[in-house]
Amino acid sequence: MIRIKARAPTARAAVLPTVWGATAVAYKFGCPLAQQNGLGARIVTSAVFFAVGTGLIFHVRRALLRELRQARRVARAAQSVVLRPLPPRLDGLNIAAAQLSADRCAVVGGDLYEAIATEHGVRVVMGDVRGHGLAALGTVAAVLGSFREAAHDEPELDGVLRRLERALARHLRERARAEHPANGSPDPDQPVAEEFVTVLLLEIGREGALRALNCGHPWPYLLSGTAVEPLTRVDPLPPLGPFPLPVALEPHTCGNLLPGDCLVLFTDGVEDARDTRGRFFSLADVLRKVVRDHPVSPQAVLRTVFTALLHHASGRPTDDMALLVLRNDRGKARSDLLGARPSAGNAPLAAPP
CATH class of the missing domain: 1.10.287 (Helix Hairpins)
Known part of the structure; x- marks a missing residue:
């Protein structure tokens, strides 16, 4: 038929x-x-x-x-299934995310992201597959599919990362068999032996506690008030694919995401974007301009950064780019309530931005 x-x-x-x-x-x-x-x-x-x-x-x-x-x-239909749109609010977090493919003929690229509310907290993944365009779509689907199951099943963050590693290894073995010369000519521009994925895993607890595992991915920026700083400066692990994960895998504690604070996750295509003079894009400088305006909403951060990016790259990005912005709104209702009912001898508490 x-x-x-x-x-x-x-x-x-x-x-x-x-x-x-x-x-x-x-x-x-x-x-x-x-x-x-x-x-x-x-x-x-x-x-x-x-x-x-x-x-x-x-x-x-x-x-x-x-x-x-x-x-x-x-x-576009494939994108809606593989890289599905994130909800605007998730377990008290305000979320905005978007990606831009370097391949003008492709809607999806090699960047991936997802945020899921679980009994262990809100778990977030941001990753970047080698290459871009439709060639990277299969790897994106394998990693995201594994994360969506492991985020609920695994009580510890290191268990989630090991599940992603096994899913990627299976996918690469299947691709290697499919691209064997006996099955047809393989694509010389996408050798399976050189495939890798950078992955950042975040876990946000109910009280805002942040735990992370990073495999070769840029650390996100933390926006707290008017301050813009990397979440941590700890050296990440190697990307998934070329090297096995270490036997001892301990998530890194990154402090707390306080009410009103924002996390800006991004792929390396953002800071690697160059202008006509070869100068790199400064994401931190753009974010410092954003935090001057209050309140800082994830949607405003997304819009401002992408506008500045396209202007910097003259509308012709050479790599895939993805941004995911989270703001902790969990304490906002409680702060508003306390601000409406000031106690004797105490100043009213203002709601966080």
């Missing part, structure tokens, strides 16, 4: 070129004017064939544009 539906548009698409071709042949062999050698006859003949050729070109162009629109619809 699928094959019948796929062939019907092809048969209809061949009707118009056949008609144009038949018209040209009929004119050439059936019209007496086409047999004459005079200047006027040659001009008419040339005009007829020019019109036929122009019609064919426009028909092919329309067919290619139709196929391109269909491919983009399929890519």
Whole structure:
């Protein structure tokens, strides 16, 4: 049934070129004017064939544009399944996230992110697959699919990371078998042996306690008041793929995400973006401009950073970029309530930004 539906548009698409071709042949062999050698006859003949050729070109162009629109619809559908939109609020956290692919023909890229509320706290993953475009989509799907299960099943964060490592290893083995020369020519630009994924795992407890595991990924920025600082400066582990995880794997404690504080997670394509003079994009400087305005909303951070990024790169990013912004709003309702009912001898508590 699928094959019948796929062939019907092809048969209809061949009707118009056949008609144009038949018209040209009929004119050439059936019209007496086409047999004459005079200047006027040659001009008419040339005009007829020019019109036929122009019609064919426009028909092919329309067919290619139709196929391109269909491919983009399929890519958007794949994105909604693999890299599904995050909810605006999750367990008291305000969230905004978006990604920008360097491949103009692809909607999805090699960046991945997800946030899930579990009984162990809100668990967040941000990652970056080697390469970009549709070639990296399979690896993104393998890592995200494993995280969505492991985030609920594993009581400890190191267990989640080990599940991601095993899922990536299985995916690479399957790709290696599929790309074996016996099954066809492999893509020389995407060798499986060089595949790797940078991964940042975060766990945000009910009281805002932050725990993290980092495999080769940039540390997020913490926005607290008007201060913009990296969450921590601890050296990350190597990316997943080339090297096995260490036997002893202890999540790093990163303090607390206080009410009103924001975390800005990003992929390395953000800070690696260059302008026409070769200067790198300074995410920290842009975030310092953002925190001057209060309150700082994740949506405003996302909008300001992407606008500055596209301006810096002249609208032509060379790598995939992804941003995920979290703001702790858990204590906001309680602060508002306390501010509305000041106790004797104490100043009213203001709600956090």
